[in-house]
Amino acid sequence: MSHGRIMLALSAVVALLFAGSLVTGVADVSPWESLRALVIDDGTPLPLVMREIRLPRAILGVLVGASLGLSGAAMQGLLRNPLAEPGLIGVSGMGALGAVLSIQTGLVGAFALALPTAALAGACLGAVLVFFLAGRGSGTLPLILAGVALSSLAGALTSLALNLSPNPFAASEIVFWMMGSLADRSFEHVAMAAPLMLLGCAALLTTGRSLEALTLGEDAAASMGVDLRRLRLVLVGGVAAAVGAATAVAGAVGFVGLVVPHLLRGAVGGRPARLLPASALGGAALVLAADIAVRLILPGRDLKLGVLMALIGAPVFLHLIWRMRGEP
Amino acid sequence: MTRTFALLLALIAGPAQTAPAAAAQRVVSMNLCTDQLAMLLAAPGQLVSVSPLASDPVSSVMAEQAKAYSANSGLAEDIYLLKPDLVLAGAFTGRATVAMLERLGIPVAIFPPAASIADVRQGMLDMGRALGREPQAEAMVADFDARLSGLASGPGHASRPTAAAYAANGYNPGRSSLSGEIIEAAGFHNLAGDLGMETAGFVPLEALVMADPDLVITGDSYGYTTRAEEILRHPALARLTGGRQPMEDRDWICGLPSVLDAVERLGAARQEVGR
Incomplete structure (x- = not known):
């Protein structure tokens, strides 16, 4: 299949799942009626449900999924390691920590974009730490170990911050920040996170050509005129913005950036410049599908997205480790 | 566990273990709800300590009154040192603490959370019995019933929004x-x-x-x-x-x-x- 047709097929899947997300919910109404209520306000509560609850949820599903899928593909391109994934190596966890700290310190009240900005700062710190600790182009083991250490630390500090809160509801939020959910989000969340996610994704999409050169090795890439320092800077910034803003509104949803590039790499012939946009669409499709599934499995109970993603992602992860065993 | 359960049963039937001839003189409460009910019913000087939540205006409707009592940490050590002759606890108050206090020979009266208006009345009567303040508790229930029936017979009950x-x-x-x-x-x-x-x-x-x-x-x-x-x-x-x-x-x-x-x-x- 040509690249254009793959992109077209993925877009169609995303569009279909977007519509599916819009018609999935606890309210017992037909899909046609739901979609009609999206455009025609007949004074019943249904248009309110469609426009203020389901539409922002579906939009966030697309944006969060695209951010995570794209970030995974870009990080894997830079580190030349298929296990690099924002959730696994602690970037999402650090983003969640930043978000929680901004909530607990009251920084969120200071200015409108405080929450995603704090999450961005956390994710940026996480990405820099992992890149620094794992070294570039080095083996899988340092990367995974650095990721394990960082995500445990971020998780522990998030729990600590929430347990220290005088608010009795704070401790119950640990699950949200670690597992992620899109339940009952509003357009306020879309407005807050969308600009940063789009900015991050745009930055990551520009790195395709450089990542392509990097597949030949760092020296070869440098001789082809790729500025490696600039590439790293753009990539860390892009990942931090996309993952940070996604985490600020949806919590830390893991494995999207692992599963999607893994599934699509073969279809795009392993070329990063093609894998990046394909992974963005694939991520959107996967998160939309997972978010539909959590609502079908346990209607109205807010089963966390991360639970489902781990069920899908962990086997892929194990499979990758199995294939890489014996390598240094 | 069985012991706690037996205690609970005893309480539902009426707290038998807290009905000695002489009423308790040093009562310590370790649950927000028993704190407030005990403050309303105890004789002057009978209640010596309440939980820290009782004086927190966010959680308690009697925060002002609670400031007159010392606050206990809710840990067995702290409560034992207060030398209580009766401890009031909620059904979900730290089980380990309650078991420890009982091993130390301190009577503990356990009050389940009220799940209905009937439970509210029963809780008042149980607290009265535990504190040896039955007449006050009965008066409180009578006031409660009178006010409730006044509220329930208000106008406009035909339509129920x-x-x-x-x-x-x-x-x-x-x-x-x-x-x-x-x-x-x-x-x-x-x-x-x-x-x-x-x-x-x-x-x-x-x-x-x-x-x-x-x-x-x-x-x-x-x-x-x-x-x-x-x-x-x-x-x-x-x-x-x-x-x-x-x-x-x-x-x-x-x-x-x-x-x-x-x-x-x-x-x-x-x-x-x-x-």
Whole structure:
């Protein structure tokens, strides 16, 4: 299949799942009626449900999924390691920590974009730490170990911050920040996170050509005129913005950036410049599908997205480790 | 465990182990609800210590009065050093602490949380018996009954508008709960019943919006923004056509005479939305 047709097929899947997300919910109404209520306000509560609850949820599903899928593909391109994934190596966890700290310190009240900005700062710190600790182009083991250490630390500090809160509801939020959910989000969340996610994704999409050169090795890439320092800077910034803003509104949803590039790499012939946009669409499709599934499995109970993603992602992860065993 | 259970049974039947000839002289309470009920019923000087929550105005309706008592940490060590001859605990107060105190030979009276208005009355009588203040407790119950029947016979009960409690994370205490009975005593039809929620649970925002109740009862009192309470500011909730009535947890979480204030406030809200 040509690249254009793959992109077209993925877009169609995303569009279909977007519509599916819009018609999935606890309210017992037909899909046609739901979609009609999206455009025609007949004074019943249904248009309110469609426009203020389901539409922002579906939009966030697309944006969060695209951010995570794209970030995974870009990080894997830079580190030349298929296990690099924002959730696994602690970037999402650090983003969640930043978000929680901004909530607990009251920084969120200071200015409108405080929450995603704090999450961005956390994710940026996480990405820099992992890149620094794992070294570039080095083996899988340092990367995974650095990721394990960082995500445990971020998780522990998030729990600590929430347990220290005088608010009795704070401790119950640990699950949200670690597992992620899109339940009952509003357009306020879309407005807050969308600009940063789009900015991050745009930055990551520009790195395709450089990542392509990097597949030949760092020296070869440098001789082809790729500025490696600039590439790293753009990539860390892009990942931090996309993952940070996604985490600020949806919590830390893991494995999207692992599963999607893994599934699509073969279809795009392993070329990063093609894998990046394909992974963005694939991520959107996967998160939309997972978010539909959590609502079908346990209607109205807010089963966390991360639970489902781990069920899908962990086997892929194990499979990758199995294939890489014996390598240094 | 069996012992705790036996104690609980004993309490439901009437706290036999706390009915010595002489009433307890040094009573320590370690649960927010027993704190407040004991403050209302104890003889002067009889209650020596309450839990720290009792003096927290966010959690307690008797924060001012509670300042007159020393606060205990709720740990066995601290409570033992207060040399109590009776400890008041909730059914879910640290089991290990309660078991430890019993091993140390301190009588512990355990009060289950009130799950209905009948439980509120029973709790008052049980507390009266535990403290040797039966006459005061009976007077309190009589006042309670008189005021409740006054509230229940208010005008406008022919129409029962629908009300829904909606707290942080979409929490709803359910129909068969103290809050549920308070909503019904105020002349409302409780949406929790329509949603099939007999006991406590979480209501998806979508289900609440679709039901479009005449009144949404929310609390938002703990301060310190949290994600859990964010849902109470969701635009869809703000755009509902029904009324909105604030009700903080402290107003109806414990089986106290003041739950009737909650009935009264909701009754006033019913007059408002009924028009």
